[in-house]
Amino acid sequence: MSPVQSASPGAVTSPPADPEDDPPGRPAGRRDLFGHPPGLAVLFGTEMWERFSYYGMRALLVLYMVKHLSEPERAATVLGWAGLHRGLEAIVGPLGPQPFASWIYGFYTGLVYLTPLFGGLLADRVLGQRRTVVLGAVLMALGHFMMAVESLFLLALLTLILGNGAFKPNIVTQVGGLYGPGDARRDRAYSVFYVGINIGAFLAPLVCGTLGEGVGWHWGFGAAGIGMLLGLLIYLGGSATLPPDAATQAEALPETSGLAREDRRAILAILLLCLPVTLFWATYEQEGNTIALWAETSTDRSISLFGLTAEIPTTWFQAVNPFLIFALTPLVVELWAWQSRRGREPSTVAKMALGCLGVALANLIMAVAAAQPGPASWLWLIGYFVALTLGELYLSPTGLSLVSKVAPARHVSLLMGVWLLTSFTGNFLGGALGALWSGMDKAAFFLMIAAIAGIAGLGIAAFRRPLHGLLDGRTAAMR
Numbered sequence: 130m131s132p133v134q135s136a137s138p139g140a141v142t143s144p145p146a147d148p149e150d151d152p153p154g155r156p157a158g159r160r161d162l163f164g165h166p167p168g169l170a171v172l173f174g175t176e177m178w179e180r181f182s183y184y185g186m187r188a189l190l191v192l193y194m195v196k197h198l199s200e201p202e203r204a205a206t207v208l209g210w211a212g213l214h215r216g217l218e219a220i221v222g223p224l225g226p227q228p229f230a231s232w233i234y235g236f237y238t239g240l241v242y243l244t245p246l247f248g249g250l251l252a253d254r255v256l257g258q259r260r261t262v263v264l265g266a267v268l269m270a271l272g273h274f275m276m277a278v279e280s281l282f283l284l285a286l287l288t289l290i291l292g293n294g295a296f297k298p299n300i301v302t303q304v305g306g307l308y309g310p311g312d313a314r315r316d317r318a319y320s321v322f323y324v325g326i327n328i329g330a331f332l333a334p335l336v337c338g339t340l341g342e343g344v345g346w347h348w349g350f351g352a353a354g355i356g357m358l359l360g361l362l363i364y365l366g367g368s369a370t371l372p373p374d375a376a377t378q379a380e381a382l383p384e385t386s387g388l389a390r391e392d393r394r395a396i397l398a399i400l401l402l403c404l405p406v407t408l409f410w411a412t413y414e415q416e417g418n419t420i421a422l423w424a425e426t427s428t429d430r431s432i433s434l435f436g437l438t439a440e441i442p443t444t445w446f447q448a449v450n451p452f453l454i455f456a457l458t459p460l461v462v463e464l465w466a467w468q469s470r471r472g473r474e475p476s477t478v479a480k481m482a483l484g485c486l487g488v489a490l491a492n493l494i495m496a497v498a499a500a501q502p503g504p505a506s507w508l509w510l511i512g513y514f515v516a517l518t519l520g521e522l523y524l525s526p527t528g529l530s531l532v533s534k535v536a537p538a539r540h541v542s543l544l545m546g547v548w549l550l551t552s553f554t555g556n557f558l559g560g561a562l563g564a565l566w567s568g569m570d571k572a573a574f575f576l577m578i579a580a581i582a583g584i585a586g587l588g589i590a591a592f593r594r595p596l597h598g599l600l601d602g603r604t605a606a607m608r
Contacts, residue, residue: 184329186276207279210282270354299545461519
């Protein structure tokens with residue numbers, strides 16, 4: 130069964146767009162697949178395996194450094210390890226194996242959201258989206274296989290960072306390129322695409338993590354590399370179903386000197402949204418930080434089944450969010466399709482505001498849990514993840530859809546890179562907020578996070594009318 134079909138039953142009932150709204154280069158008379166262009170299934174599969182490779186390697190990264198590379202005889206063989214260690218210690222003071230590994234992890238996860246800015250520029254100015262995606266996929270596959278060679282560890286991380294920067298903004302923009310202007314299916318398509326991300330994120334720790342810890346570290350990294358190669362093969366095999374590069378489409382537009390007034394207004398609207406979206410990611414990213422600590426120290430994780438009592442491993446809670454993504458996406462997409470048929474589907478900006486409020490609700494749930502005496506039931510965490518996931522589904526894929534809709538064609542990948550910078554800054558801000566955890570009352574901490582998420586939602590809602598004016602003429606979906 131097609132991953133699009135299985136992930137999005139609501140998309141089957143979506144009315145097809147007017148053929149006049151087809152993007153440039155779409156074959157005449159081409160039949161859509163379950164209400165969406167066949168290229169969506171190709172991009173879905175490509176992104177699923179790319180995320181499998183990314184999250185598979187990430188699941189092993191800190192454990193590999195602390196348990197394996199930190200041994201002096203191994204660390205001495207890693208190119209650049211000693212120099213990086215000395216450089217960091219000169220700035221922050223002495224670093225043991227775990228803090229040093231944490232710094233490397235932070236640099237890696239932060240930089241993968243910074244380099245898409247340059248990958249977008251490379252695609253828009255030089256290579257185009259398709260060739261840049263292929264370049265990024267090849268670099269990431271190479272980086273994963275390089276992880277199997279201890280001496281190349283840091284060089285492998287650099288290769289992965291550069292590959293992600295080339296791949297990420299350009300695969301995302303191609304989803305929007307499958308749809309013509311004003312096509313209401315675009316938001317739903319990004320939600321379907323988002324399922325691919327989370328299927329990969331869900332499977333990766335189970336496969337790569339099990340191989341890495343149980344069989345050998347290099348088996349886990351090798352599995353991540355094979356996953357990236359599978360994604361590349363899907364992309365190349367389905368290239369005929371993909372849209373032409375946005376820059377190619379832009380060549381059909383009249384030549385202008387600089388940006389048109391309408392383009393400048395659209396770019397300003399995107400930049401205005403970056404601040405509240407950064408706040409969203411700062412609050413959302415507590416999921417893997419302070420929420421993990423809460424699950425470890427303040428949650429009753431015992432569960433009884435068939436008369437037997439067991440304790441839920443702390444790390445298992447990190448699989449709840451990606452599982453809920455692909456469990457709830459069909460319901461959310463069907464709800465939007467139902468609302469669309471009645472002319473009541475929320476605008477993209479309204480969905481994003483609701484997404485922030487979903488994260489605020491999730492943290493209010495945890496504030497109530499923290500007010501309970503003694504360890505809180507693990508069911509509170511399930512409630513948290515349900516609200517958090519719904520918030521994510523309303524903001525993250527629709528934000529990607531927004532950029533693909535309104536960004537000028539000649540700069541769409543660059544602006545997608547700018548948009549992904551909100552995750553870069555949000556991750557760092559989230560770490561600063563998480564640093565307050567040990568010194569605060571836990572109920573007060575969750576109320577603070579809820580307030581920040583709520584402010585972000587209200588900020589987006591307050592921008593709704595000005596954004597409508599800035600984006601007027603770019604998309605009928607903004608209202």
